[in-house]
Amino acid sequence: xxxxxxxxxxxxxxxxxxxxxxxxxxxxxxxxxxxxxxxxxxxxxxxxxxxxxxxxxxxxxxxxxxxxxxxxxxxxxxxxxxxxxxxxxxxxxxxxxxxxxxxxxxxxxxxxxxxxxxxxxxxxxxxxxxxxxxxxxxxxxxxxxxxxxxxxxxxxxxxxxxxxxxxxxxxxxxxxxxxxxxxxxxxxxxxxxxxxxxxxxxxxxxxxxxxxxxxxxxxxxxxxxxxxxxxxxxxxxxxxxxxxxxxxxxxxxxxxxxxxxxxxxxxxxxxxxxxxxxxxxxxxxxxxxxxxxxxxxxxxxxxxxxxxxxxxxxxxxxxxxxxxxxxxxxxxxxxxxxxxxxxxxxxxxxxxxxxxxxxxxxxxxxxxxxxxxxxxxxxxxxxxxxxxxxxxxxxxxxxxxxxxxxxxxxxxxxxxxxxxxxxxxxxxxxxxxxxxxxxxxxxxxxxxxxxxxxxxxxxxxxxxxxxxxxxxxx
Numbered sequence: 001x002x003x004x005x006x007x008x009x010x011x012x013x014x015x016x017x018x019x020x021x022x023x024x025x026x027x028x029x030x031x032x033x034x035x036x037x038x039x040x041x042x043x044x045x046x047x048x049x050x051x052x053x054x055x056x057x058x059x060x061x062x063x064x065x066x067x068x069x070x071x072x073x074x075x076x077x078x079x080x081x082x083x084x085x086x087x088x089x090x091x092x093x094x095x096x097x098x099x100x101x102x103x104x105x106x107x108x109x110x111x112x113x114x115x116x117x118x119x120x121x122x123x124x125x126x127x128x129x130x131x132x133x134x135x136x137x138x139x140x141x142x143x144x145x146x147x148x149x150x151x152x153x154x155x156x157x158x159x160x161x162x163x164x165x166x167x168x169x170x171x172x173x174x175x176x177x178x179x180x181x182x183x184x185x186x187x188x189x190x191x192x193x194x195x196x197x198x199x200x201x202x203x204x205x206x207x208x209x210x211x212x213x214x215x216x217x218x219x220x221x222x223x224x225x226x227x228x229x230x231x232x233x234x235x236x237x238x239x240x241x242x243x244x245x246x247x248x249x250x251x252x253x254x255x256x257x258x259x260x261x262x263x264x265x266x267x268x269x270x271x272x273x274x275x276x277x278x279x280x281x282x283x284x285x286x287x288x289x290x291x292x293x294x295x296x297x298x299x300x301x302x303x304x305x306x307x308x309x310x311x312x313x314x315x316x317x318x319x320x321x322x323x324x325x326x327x328x329x330x331x332x333x334x335x336x337x338x339x340x341x342x343x344x345x346x347x348x349x350x351x352x353x354x355x356x357x358x359x360x361x362x363x364x365x366x367x368x369x370x371x372x373x374x375x376x377x378x379x380x381x382x383x384x385x386x387x388x389x390x391x392x393x394x395x396x397x398x399x400x401x402x403x404x405x406x407x408x409x410x411x412x413x414x415x416x417x418x419x420x421x422x423x424x425x426x427x428x429x430x431x432x433x434x435x436x437x438x439x440x441x442x443x444x445x446x447x448x449x450x451x452x453x454x455x456x457x458x459x460x461x462x463x464x465x466x467x468x469x470x471x472x473x474x
Contacts, residue, residue, distance in 0.1 A: 010140035011051035012167075014132055016093070016148035018055040018079050022070060029073045031057075053079045054132050060086035082131050084124060091120035093148065098320060101147045104186050105175045106286045106382040113187055122151060125195075129155035138165040144199075146174050151195035170201040172242065175384045176410065177209040180216045193220055197232045203242040205385045206413040210241050243414060244385050245459035251394040254367040263368035271311060271372065275438055278373035279314040280366070280388045281380075283358065285329055288379035288406065288424045289316060293336045293354070295379070295430030300344045300353060302431050308346035310438070312377070313355045313369060330358065370395035375437045377404045378411075379424040385410040389419075393452040400449040402437035414459075418451035 095117035422433035
């Protein structure tokens with residue numbers, strides 16, 4: 001009876017943006033969670049824990065009455081909105097998080113640091129700390145996510161201590177963490193490390209990113225003589241590798257859906273006799289899209305007998321459309337696409353060598369494209385994990401398509417054994433990798449797929465969440 005009546009332990013998840021949409025209709029508000037991610041993973045833990053999600057609801061609301069209305073709507077979904085002034089949210093998100101931290105974390109140089117924008121980043125982290133600390137109960141587990149909130153653990157710890165609350169704090173970084181000499185180029189890197197070094201657990205997607213972080217901490221006077229631990233100013237931090245995964249069953253179920261089956265049939269008819277290469281990326285300079293297209297162009301020039309027999313379908317999901325660098329990138333990609341199609345187009349209805357889709361695609365369309373493709377080509381210069389690799393494998397149980405994977409993706413740390421890997425900056429290397437995949441025999445395809453299938457089955461979203469949760473409560 002004591003166990004049945006025992007109060008559930010609280011889990012507070014904190015991210016820059018809430019994983020739900022808030023919509024206004026004639027003065028009333030509704031909210032709905034997005035599918036996937038930790039939302040799906042944590043849904044199976046509700047019997048043992050009581051979790052709340054804190055974050056910005058995605059809209060600027062100044063009126064206190066409207067804030068209260070939205071807060072009530074969010075509370076029905078177990079969410080807590082943190083309201084930000086529109087300019088403050090813009091400066092925090094666009095001028096520091098995505099214009100400074102994102103490129104540095106992805107080994108991109110040439111960033112311009114803005115002191116006023118940095119103050120906005122600090123202020124947003126303070127507002128988050130004030131809200132979370134005021135609503136936390138001693139003993140709650142607090143799990144902070146990603147580079148937008150790297151100061152938050154320290155600020156939270158200060159406030160919780162003043163309020164007499166003791167809460168374990170974990171942090172997960174969903175991007176790479178760069179080598180120490182590159183990280184030092186960031187003028188506020190000491191502040192950011194201090195922000196994280198009050199955590200109890202810090203998680204990274206690969207051993208390389210974990211090692212880079214540990215080395216940067218040691219340059220700040222921390223000690224890491226114990227494996228997977230950093231000791232700093234009398235505090236022990238567990239530093240771990242948590243492999244983020246997908247939900248393979250979601251894709252298995254989708255492939256049985258009549259609408260998906262219909263679309264698969266249409267695509268198979270359209271591309272009969274053609275080798276289909278699929279690429280799915282957010283339109284971002286870290287994804288190596290220009291290099292992918294240049295490498296594909298080199299491939300077509302190297303193997304002219306394959307013209308009209310191979311089609312690359314590249315999905316480039318729009319991102320940060322208001323940022324000039326991303327606008328310039330889209331223009332450059334469109335120019336390269338036009339050049340490739342102009343040079344290699346075969347005068348037949350199905351002779352288009354490259355189909356460029358600069359838009360989001362439905363889950364039905366995405367699953368069907370994964371299913372009918374013979375090769376998946378990912379050319380990231382750097383990324384956290386790249387779940388497209390796992391999604392493709394989940395849809396290839398019958399066809400055993402080949403994953404052609406940049407060796408600089410996070411996924412390559414775990415999936416290289418079943419993939420054809422290459423260096424994304426070499427057009428020759430990329431071309432050779434595509435040709436190897438295209439000419440691979442069925443026996444090798446099946447063996448490689450089974451290797452990859454075993455990995456994605458063992459590392460699902462649910463397993464990732466459970467591991468992190470268990471570490472936090474240990």
